[in-house]
Amino acid sequence: MNPKKILLLESDISLAKEVGQHLTGEGYRVATGLEGPGTPELVRREKPDLLVLDFDMAVGQDPSLLEKLRSYPEAKSVPILILYTHVEEGMVDSLFKYGVRHLLRKPYRLDELSLQVALILKAKEEEAPGDTK
Numbered sequence: 617m618n619p620k621k622i623l624l625l626e627s628d629i630s631l632a633k634e635v636g637q638h639l640t641g642e643g644y645r646v647a648t649g650l651e652g653p654g655t656p657e658l659v660r661r662e663k664p665d666l667l668v669l670d671f672d673m674a675v676g677q678d679p680s681l682l683e684k685l686r687s688y689p690e691a692k693s694v695p696i697l698i699l700y701t702h703v704e705e706g707m708v709d710s711l712f713k714y715g716v717r718h719l720l721r722k723p724y725r726l727d728e729l730s731l732q733v734a735l736i737l738k739a740k741e742e743e744a745p746g747d748t749k
Contacts (some may be wrong), residue, residue: 620645621644621664622646624646625648635726642730642734655681655684669699693744695736696715697718
């Protein structure tokens with residue numbers, strides 16, 4: 617069985633490196649990048665099992681990003697974990713509209729992130745047990 621692939625899009629390069637190393641140590645394949653206009657294409661190219669997005673940079677600066685991501689067939693079923701410091705009232709409804717079901721407030725401990733990631737990927741696997749990506 618191949619290790620699950622996580623695409624981590626984080627605006628803080630040092631945090632992205634720390635989180636990437638931690639998740640790699642947990643047995644995941646991790647690709648990292650900075651959010652921006654190329655994010656949907658990066659998701660299509662990397663084909664992750666889980667997308668971890670920094671809310672402040674990704675969604676906060678481009679609210680249509682989630683809509684763009686979900687327009688690609690390859691990204692429709694990819695679970696998204698949003699890392700956030702603050703989400704304005706009403707924004708959670710928008711996130712849910714685009715299939716975001718997982719949020720983790722910053723600052724977080726790496727073990728909290730690991731637990732979230734493991735639970736999300738386990739739930740995804742149970743939904744589609746025949747999918748061996």
